[in-house]
Amino acid sequence: MRRFLLFLMTLMTFLSVNAQTNTGNIEGVITTPEGNPVPNVNVTIKGKKKHVVTNEQGHFEFNEIPYGEYILVYSFEGETSQEIPVTVPPVSTETSKYNLSLNARELKEVIVRIGGSINQGTARIGKSNIPIMDLPQAVTIIGQSTIENQQAQRLSDVIKNVNGVYLGGARASTQETFYARGYNLGNTNTFKNGFRVNSGAMPEMSAIESVEVLKGGAALLYGNVAPGGIVNMVTKKPRFNFGGEVNMRVGSYDLYKPSVDIYGPISQSVAFRLNGTYEKANSYRDEVHSERYYVNPSLLFKLGEKTKLLVQGDYLQHEFTPDFGIGTMNAEASRPTATGGKRVTPVSRNTFFGAPWQYAKTTQATASIELNHQFNDSWALNALGGFQNYERDYFSTERIQADINGKWKRPLGKTNNKEDYVTGQLNLNGDVKTGSIGHKLLIGADLEKVTSTALASDIATVVPNGIYDSINLLDPTMYVRRTDMPQASWITSTKNPVTRFGAYVQDLVSLSEKFKLLAGVRWSYQQANRSKATTLATNAVKEGAVFQIDKAFSPRIGLVYQPTDHTTAFASYSNSFSPNSGMDIDSNTLKPSVIDQFEIGIKNDFFDGLLSANLTVYRIINNNLSQQIQVFKNGDPVQGATTLRELTGQTTSDGIEVDLKSQPIKGWDILAGYSYNNMRYTKTSGRFGSYVEGERLVNSPAHTANATTFYTFQNGAVKGLKVGAGVYYVGERNAGWNTTYSDNNGALNDRLFQVKGFATADVSAGYTYQKWSLLAKLANITNTFNYYVHENYSINPIPPRSFVVTAAFKF
Known part of the structure; x- marks a missing residue:
């Protein structure tokens, strides 16, 4: 028997007959070979507008079906489907078994x-x-x-x-x-x-x-x-049963978002899906607006019994107000030997320091094809090809960094960044045996070509030194703000092409019933060609000096121990590399940084899958961190800034993670997790330009946690009512830039500041009746105030208390 019939779906069809109306019911239960029910299977009656989905017990039912012969169509997410003939009333009372053309994956x-x-x-x-x-x-x-x-x-x-x-x-x-x-x-x-x-x-x-x-x-x-x-x-993928959803979402700050999702068969071998949405919103931030358009069509072709082709594409257009938030001000030095020091500007969450005209326009279009072919019971081929075009046109005041009194000279930034990305992948999967030892073999290769294009403007000459005007973050009346938009032109276009290629092999070896070994290696090649800068006025081209090729092997090995069917313990090691930009003291390109990752853990399913509890412990070491050089070739120490780099220093990330998920009773879902991370500099020289050993890296909180739960009432007068809640925590973290030594005598360049941890809580409630549903959420119910920090100039407050409501009709 062919391997794609690895599991047998047992369908027990009972037909209850109504002699007076000549109608009957079709009902059944779909289970796995082990007897476990399979929910969310789409079941339709071919040629009829009849469609149901199996419930948590794998049960489905059609009521009052006239006598006759019908074809039931079963499908999982549209990936495959099977047609099964049934008769009302039944020709026999014996239980029938049917094969459903789905593989285990x-x-x-x-x-x-x-x-x-x-x-x-x-x-x-x-x-x-x-x-x-x-x-x-x-x-x-x-x-x-x-x-x-x-x-x-x-x-x-x-x-x-x-x-x-x-x-x-x-x-x-x-x-x-x-x-x-x-x-x-x-x-x-x-x-x-x-x-x-x-x-x-x-x-x-x-x-x-x-x-x-x-x-x-x-x-x-x-x-x-x-x-x-x-x-x-x-x-979302096409399906071979017709259906879809239209919904309307509204929320705080004039959020309006209609969406449509429709799918179905075009023929017996072709299915389609079309997603689309429009979104328009203001913001809790003054003078900030957003408008988005999105469309996502896809087609699924069954080219044969063993071959499928999936074609997908999408297009996103997003126009919005760039917003650097509330920024920072200079503060007193936090350490006696340090210079600098920053603090977040003490203003309200909604305060906007930008210009009324500033804009960012982003477009992204992607297209992909995916071919899946099953050669036989053991071997399958997966081939993918993709294209992406990305562009952002941006013009804005930016980088809010004021002096100790709140005075800030507003700089302007005008950029246009494009990216063309072409890729292909080929993966051959084999499920074979050598004697009594099983192998899940992966052999693959991928190729990527990325061309980035950056336009630069003459904004620094249109406004002197690129400074728009001066304002005071604490006293808006001190200066008269400028409101006009300067007229700047593009002057240069710089292209940076990068090509990546990789070939890899991986094997999961089943050594015994309880022990498995995962081992593999990848060879990677990355080539960054010289940049080409074109002066647009003359079309003169200037080629960059850096041509860089990086090559490396990336091994991986892991051991799996499974004492029972519901428990896995594992340990693994992997190695990777990270390319570095810049040149060393001999004007050579820098070699990649080498990174070692170690991970051990345990995965548990309790009570037949009603509760999952996983624990993971890890260590990640960046062995040769790229830093500014500290000594010139003649032995003189570096006294100022230089673009020359060297591979010195080390970072280490240690951590522990706990994952929990449970469905204790039907309709009740619980998801929770906790993580601890200690990401710090572990080896530095203590000299000019190097980092401070032991200091935690910016944007790496020690603690994060999440918990969410939803319950849908299954019976009684409140059947269809849904309630839920979520709590999310991000711990205290460093922000700004990590501290560096400003000389070789222990003086520090301190631009680091701390951000307190915060927790937000959401509550939700909704109701579903037949094909209609209404769901509402109140987010950040405690109105917690905190912010996300990029370096020390983009300090974006988190949203305040807000609501969102979605009304939907599924057909």
């Missing part, structure tokens, strides 16, 4: 999306069919139900459910910067459907089905990624 993905254990299923971001329980690494998947229940507007609303991953900054409110285990997750660590995407565009959550977070080492699978983890957004 698809089934587990569905189960993990709909709730239950956090350790079941597979994660798309893992590139192979390794079950989460077999993976020697922490994985968190936030499913669609959580995204919908919390009415997530931005990716940060989803990420706050993942312990150890947190929003660390929101520079000018133009983008969200996340951190994991002390490390910044920038463009290289953010993915959509397995493709790297520019994190400068805030993703649209209405099209997201789930968000996967693979913590720790991911260099083997994705090459040049920062340590700490990667984030992958999975968009």
